[in-house]
Each structure stands twice: as structure tokens, then as C-alpha cells.
Amino acid sequence: xxxxxxxxxxxxxxxxxxxxxxxxxxxxxxxxxxxxxxxxxxxxxxxxxxxxxxxxxxxxxxxxxxxxxxxxxxxxxxxxxxxxxxxxxxxxxxxxxxxxxxxxxxxxxxxxxxxxxxxxxxxxxxxxxxxxxxxxxxxxxxxxxxxxxxxxxxxxxxxxxxxxxxxxxxxxxxxxxxxxxxxxxxxxxxxxxxxxxxxxxxxxxxxxxxxxxxx
Numbered sequence: 027x028x029x030x031x032x033x034x035x036x037x038x039x040x041x042x043x044x045x046x047x048x049x050x051x052x053x054x055x056x057x058x059x060x061x062x063x064x065x066x067x068x069x070x071x072x073x074x075x076x077x078x079x080x081x082x083x084x085x086x087x088x089x090x091x092x093x094x095x096x097x098x099x100x101x102x103x104x105x106x107x108x109x110x111x112x113x114x115x116x117x118x119x120x121x122x123x124x125x126x127x128x129x130x131x132x133x134x135x136x137x138x139x140x141x142x143x144x145x146x147x148x149x150x151x152x153x154x155x156x157x158x159x160x161x162x163x164x165x166x167x168x169x170x171x172x173x174x175x176x177x178x179x180x181x182x183x184x185x186x187x188x189x190x191x192x193x194x195x196x197x198x199x200x201x202x203x204x205x206x207x208x209x210x211x212x213x214x215x216x217x218x219x220x221x222x223x224x225x226x227x228x229x230x231x232x233x234x235x236x237x238x239x240x241x
Contacts, residue, residue: 030212037204037213044200045220051118051186051196056179058122063129067137068159070130089127094188096120101192117189125178132174136167173236180228184221197221 069081088096097120101113111119140163148158190199197220201213 030210033208033210033212034216037201037216040200040204041197041213041216041220044195044197044217047114047194047199048183048186048196050114051121051189051194052179052183054118055121055125055182055186058119059125059129059178059182060175062122062126064133064164066126066130067133070134071137085127085130088124093120093124093185094191096124097188097192113189113193116192117186117194121182121185121189125182128178129175132171132178133167135174136171137163139170140166173232176228176232176235180225180232183225183228 066081066085070078070085072078072081097117100111100120101116104110144162144166145158148162153162186196187198190196190202195203197217198214201217204213205211
């Protein structure tokens with residue numbers, strides 16, 4: 027099949043629209059995942075069972091439910107009980123919520139990896155819990171898990187096309203729509219190359235960051 031550059035030129039404005047949506051979903055979704063994941067991880071360590079047990083149950087449920095099902099639930103079912111969200115907002119919330127359960131496990135591993143002596147030293151100094159977490163435990167734990175958190179950003183990028191099913195057309199959604207309208211495949215190829223161009227350098231950067239943090 028002959029490559030048609032005119033099709034690519036015609037598709038590019040829609041491609042850049044899709045890039046903007048993809049980056050919005052990735053950036054805000056990652057922020058939600060990182061922040062909420064840390065909340066989940068700390069809550070799961072609570073000595074109060076009425077806090078730790080429900081949080082554990084919720085995170086396990088979300089982690090073991092397909093992201094696609096969660097997006098449909100947020101977009102079609104949740105509005106029956108409360109205010110509805112735009113497709114893009116729903117996609118961002120869905121990605122952030124889903125991946126927060128994975129980042130919670132990453133944070134938990136990092137927290138568990140902090141030497142027990144650090145906890146004992148904080149207790150010996152009579153540091154309040156907020157000071158213990160903020161100044162002693164979390165700085166050490168987060169430093170250990172930054173590369174793993176970065177891996178989930180790359181994973182979120184690769185899952186971002188799923189938000190197109192609820193009408194938030196990111197790169198692949200725009201390409202699919204354009205290909206269906208014109209019966210061409212060049213747009214899909216462009217998007218495939220774009221994902222490689224974004225994801226591969228990001229993975230190399232994460233490896234370099236991991237080596238630096240391990241030293």
C-alpha cells in the first residue's frame with residue numbers, strides 16, 4: 027500500500043488535539059495517582075481497623091477490576107447518583123483512581139523498606155507522628171520508589187487510549203475516528219510511532235534515574 031503524505035498532513039491538526047488530551051490525562055492522572063496512592067498506603071498502616079480494612083478492601087477491588095469497566099462505571103453509572111463529569115474529566119479521574127491502587131503498593135514497599143532504627147529514633151526523640159512521617163520516613167521511602175512510580179506513568183500513557191471509549195479522544199481516538207472517516211491507515215501509523223517516541227525515551231530516563239538513586 028502506497029504511503030499518502032497528504033493524508034498525514036490533513037490528520038495532523040487532529041493529531042495535535044489528541045496529543046493535548048493525552049498529556050492532560052497523563053499529567054493530571056499521574057498527580058491523582060501519586061497523591062491518592064500515598065493516602066491509601068498510609069491509611070493501610072493505620073492501627074485503626076475501621077480505617078485500614080475498608081481502604082484495603084477498596085484498593086483491592088479497584089486493582090482487580092478492569093480499567094475499562096471502571097471508566098464505564100464512572101461515566102454512565104455515577105451520574106445516576108450525583109453530578110456528571112465531562113468525558114475528559116471522567117477519563118482523568120478513572121486513570122488516576124485506577125493507578126493510585128498500584129502506586130499505593132509501591133509506597134507501601136518503600137515505607138516498609140525504611141530501617142526500623144529510623145522509626146525507633148523518631149520515637150526516642152518524641153517526634154509527633156506528622157513530623158516522623160514528613161521529615162523522617164517519607165523522604166527516605168519516596169526516594170526508593172521514584173523509578174517504580176515512573177514506570178506507572180509510562181503504563182498510564184499506554185492505557186490512555188482507553189478513555190476514547192467514553193468520548194475523550196486522545197491520540198489514538200482521533201486516529202481511529204479519522205481512519206474510519208477516510209478509510210486510510212496512515213493516521214494510526216503516525217500515532218503508533220508517536221507512542222514509541224514518547225514511551226521509549228521515558229523508559230531510558232527512568233533507568234538512568236534508578237541508577238542514580240541507587241548509588
